[in-house]
Amino acid sequence: xxxxxxxxxxxxxxxxxxxxxxxxxxxxxxxxxxxxxxxxxxxxxxxxxxxxxxxxxxxxxxxxxxxxxxxxxxxxxxxxxxxxxxxxxxxxxxxxxxxxxxxxxxxxxxxxxxxxxxxxxxxxxxxxxxxxxxxxxxxxxxxxxxxxxxxxxxxxxxxxxxxxxxxxxxxxxxxxxxxxxxxxxxxxxxxxxxxxxxxxxxxxxxxxxxxxxxxxxxxxxxxxxxxxxxxxxxxxxxxxxxxxxxxxxxxxxxxxxxxxxxxxxxxxxxxxxxxxxxxxxxxxxxxxxxxxxxxxxxxxxxxxxxxxxxxxxxxxxxxxxxxxxxxxxxxxxxxxxxxxxxxxxxxxxxxxxxxxxxxxxxxxx
Amino acid sequence: xxxxxxxxxxxxxxxxxxxxxxxxxxxxxxxxxxxxxxxxxxxxxxxxxxxxxxxxxxxxxxxxxxxxxxxxxxxxxxxxxxxxxxxxxxxxxxxxxxxxxxxxxxxxxxxxxxxxxxxxxxxxxxxxxxxxxxxxxxxxxxxxxxxxxxxxxxxxxxxxxxxxxxxxxxxxxxxxxxxxxxxxxxxxxxxxxxxxxxxxxxxxxxxxxxxxxxxxxxxxxxxxxxxxxxxxxxxxxxxxxxxxxxxxxxxxxxxxxxxxxxxxxxxxxxxxxxxxxxxxxxxxxxxxxxxxxxxxxxxxxxxxxxxxxxxxxxxxxxxxxxxxxxxxxxxxxxxxxxxxxxxxxxxxxxxxxxxxxxxxxxxxx
Numbered sequence: 111x112x113x114x115x116x117x118x119x120x121x122x123x124x125x126x127x128x129x130x131x132x133x134x135x136x137x138x139x140x141x142x143x144x145x146x147x148x149x150x151x152x153x154x155x156x157x158x159x160x161x162x163x164x165x166x167x168x169x170x171x172x173x174x175x176x177x178x179x180x181x182x183x184x185x186x187x188x189x190x191x192x193x194x195x196x197x198x199x200x201x202x203x204x205x206x207x208x209x210x211x212x213x214x215x216x217x218x219x220x221x222x223x224x225x226x227x228x229x230x231x232x233x234x235x236x237x238x239x240x241x242x243x244x245x246x247x248x249x250x251x252x253x254x255x256x257x258x259x260x261x262x263x264x265x266x267x268x269x270x271x272x273x274x275x276x277x278x279x280x281x282x283x284x285x286x287x288x289x290x291x292x293x294x295x296x297x298x299x300x301x302x303x304x305x306x307x308x309x310x311x312x313x314x315x316x317x318x319x320x321x322x323x324x325x326x327x328x329x330x331x332x333x334x335x336x337x338x339x340x341x342x343x344x345x346x347x348x349x350x351x352x353x354x355x356x357x358x359x360x361x362x363x364x365x366x367x368x369x370x371x372x373x374x375x376x377x378x379x380x381x382x383x384x385x386x387x388x389x390x391x392x393x394x395x396x397x398x399x400x401x402x403x404x405x406x407x408x409x410x411x412x413x414x415x416x417x418x419x420x421x422x423x424x425x426x427x428x429x430x431x432x433x434x435x436x437x438x439x440x441x442x443x444x445x446x447x448x449x450x451x452x453x454x455x456x457x458x459x460x461x462x463x464x465x466x467x468x469x470x471x472x473x474x475x
Numbered sequence: 476x477x478x479x480x481x482x483x484x485x486x487x488x489x490x491x492x493x494x495x496x497x498x499x500x501x502x503x504x505x506x507x508x509x510x511x512x513x514x515x516x517x518x519x520x521x522x523x524x525x526x527x528x529x530x531x532x533x534x535x536x537x538x539x540x541x542x543x544x545x546x547x548x549x550x551x552x553x554x555x556x557x558x559x560x561x562x563x564x565x566x567x568x569x570x571x572x573x574x575x576x577x578x579x580x581x582x583x584x585x586x587x588x589x590x591x592x593x594x595x596x597x598x599x600x601x602x603x604x605x606x607x608x609x610x611x612x613x614x615x616x617x618x619x620x621x622x623x624x625x626x627x628x629x630x631x632x633x634x635x636x637x638x639x640x641x642x643x644x645x646x647x648x649x650x651x652x653x654x655x656x657x658x659x660x661x662x663x664x665x666x667x668x669x670x671x672x673x674x675x676x677x678x679x680x681x682x683x684x685x686x687x688x689x690x691x692x693x694x695x696x697x698x699x700x701x702x703x704x705x706x707x708x709x710x711x712x713x714x715x716x717x718x719x720x721x722x723x724x725x726x727x728x729x730x731x732x733x734x735x736x737x738x739x740x741x742x743x744x745x746x747x748x749x750x751x752x753x754x755x756x757x758x759x760x761x762x763x764x765x766x767x768x769x770x771x772x773x774x775x776x777x778x779x780x781x782x783x784x785x786x787x788x789x790x791x792x793x794x795x796x797x798x799x800x801x802x803x804x805x806x807x808x809x810x811x812x813x814x815x816x817x818x819x820x821x822x823x824x825x826x827x828x829x830x831x832x833x834x835x836x837x838x839x840x
Binding site: 170173178190204230239240242243264327350372373380386390393394415420424456459464469470 | 477535543749835
């Protein structure tokens with residue numbers, strides 16, 4: 111029964127017309143019954159974008175429910191450490207979590223597909239795959255054994271390749287590199303002869319400063335400036351080949367969710383969807399301003415990864431994805447779904463976004 | 476007081492932390508009080524994407540409010556004709572409307588900025604400008620004299636240039652063209668010596684079939700296939716230089732909105748935001764499949780507009796935008812805001828989306 115419930119939830123936003131509509135009867139609201147939930151996150155409390163998104167979520171839920179569902183948000187380490195958010199929500203220590211799926215790749219094989227795939231879908235395509243391409247149903251299948259229901263919970267857009275204390279002129283320059291880079295991107299760095307570290311955001315600056323690592327990616331100009339990463343690295347490389355649009359996640363303990371009346375369940379789902387878009391809107395608006403600040407006021411050395419390096423990273427990324435696809439029956443199905451969607455998206459991209467952007471630039475005058 | 480209220484609403488989704496939070500007290504819900512609203516649209520009832528979005532909106536609102544706010548959706552012509560939606564909501568004949576702002580350019584000068592600007596912002600950038608770049612506040616200022624509160628209500632992504640019964644090899648081929656194309660794109664076609672027509676979607680097929688017009692743009696493969704436009708035109712041109720991401724709108728009569736309790740007001744705002752993203756997700760997922768169908772199964776002749784034609788359209792578009800900017804003090808402020816945001820967005824685009832897409836394509840191997 112639980113699984114059926116989860117599938118119906120996943121289709122809510124695409125349900126149209128009265129045939130699929132099953133509203134609660136008027137007057138069933140128990141206005142006296144309140145719920146006090148905890149939401150634990152992998153981000154520093156109120157960290158710009160990533161950390162303010164769950165605060166906005168909590169605010170919207172409280173307002174829409176007229177205070178019947180109150181969600182208290184905890185930053186990393188306030189209730190549980192960043193990298194224990196998944197387990198805490200799974201076990202019910204907190205009812206909800208906010209983080210990114212690739213942090214849990216060691217627990218749920220294939221989770222990385224729902225955060226970012228190197229050379230994979232960008233933010234717009236990831237949202238389309240999740241909500242109209244079968245992605246969300248696969249994600250819920252993957253998390254169901256952990257008693258978790260995932261929702262898309264924000265997107266950063268295309269990230270930067272990261273901060274380096276050595277120049278990257280050829281693929282050989284990645285050999286021996288100690289880099290903070292989670293998920294499948296980290297597996298690619300390992301394949302290239304480096305070592306990949308999964309370090310929570312709040313600990314990156316110190317790890318770079320003390321030389322524990324000699325390179326790191328984090329997000330993009332807006333967030334990287336907030337952490338002061340320009341103070342501990344020489345070069346700022348683009349583009350974010352490994353993270354073309356990281357999907358943040360909101361997870362809900364399935365038992366806690368099942369204990370809510372239907373109106374509050376829907377309020378959670380719709381607030382998540384709104385916050386999912388709002389985070390991307392915020393990053394899109396603020397990244398450029400922060401980049402100008404980094405370059406003009408902090409003298410950051412902005413560099414593009416050489417094309418041959420990107421080409422080799424692309425081949426290695428395909429290998430990493432293929433290996434993950436071969437691990438379980440479910441990772442195989444997820445990889446097939448992503449691959450088919452990406453092929454379609456890239457073909458249409460050529461005559462839509464790409465053709466438009468070519469036309470918008472005045473390079474032919 | 477009304478204006479202050481509107482500004483607060485506009486900032487809701489970006490408000491974080493308890494200092495800006497003013498939840499209703501628990502137990503203030505009047506579970507017996509129900510509201511029955513009408514929502515009129517400019518689209519055929521249940522038309523894919525554009526027409527199903529308001530149905531989804533109504534469904535989500537009903538579920539989140541446990542049936543306390545019921546919204547009945549009317550297709551174009553069912554309650555009022557498509558092109559009377561703005562007036563009907565302004566006057567309170569219906570509490571809500573769904574359409575696109577450029578249909579009302581003759582009533583509210585500058586409305587076109589909130590639907591699509593030729594060679595302007597794409598969907599991701601438009602959402603960012605609206606919600607984190609000051610756009611929504613300007614839109615609400617523009618609609619306030621009409622007693623309307625606008626919300627972003629969906630986005631189609633980059634559209635197609637349209638269906639033509641003549642080849643477009645030079646800018647001269649637009650002279651004498653009778654084309655259905657609303658908004659600023661229509662003004663550009665007029666500047667190029669054609670005539671632009673604003674015809675509701677449901678009437679386009681007949682207008683093309685009877686030769687009233689000899690070209691039309693509509694949306695993109697998914698919607699154009701649904702209307703059968705390939706049956707009445709020879710050539711299908713891209714890219715959609717005039718509509719790089721049309722923003723649909725949800726409008727609410729300001730008095731009706733003020734009469735709702737705060738939880739239902741927030742439910743409307745958040746449902747709108749969720750539907751706004753859901754429509755883009757749907758178009759992103761379905762356009763490519765429809766394009767394959769059009770080309771492979773219907774033999775559509777797909778063509779790219781020549782670069783010199785696009786370059787001349789770009790110059791004419793800048794002229795049209797400048798002329799609109801000069802019309803009123805408010806259109807000037809809106810144009811300045813869009814222009815500044817676009818310059819930033821395009822600069823960052825070069826090192827983010829564009830650099831990433833170049834890296835993703837295997838053209839350098």
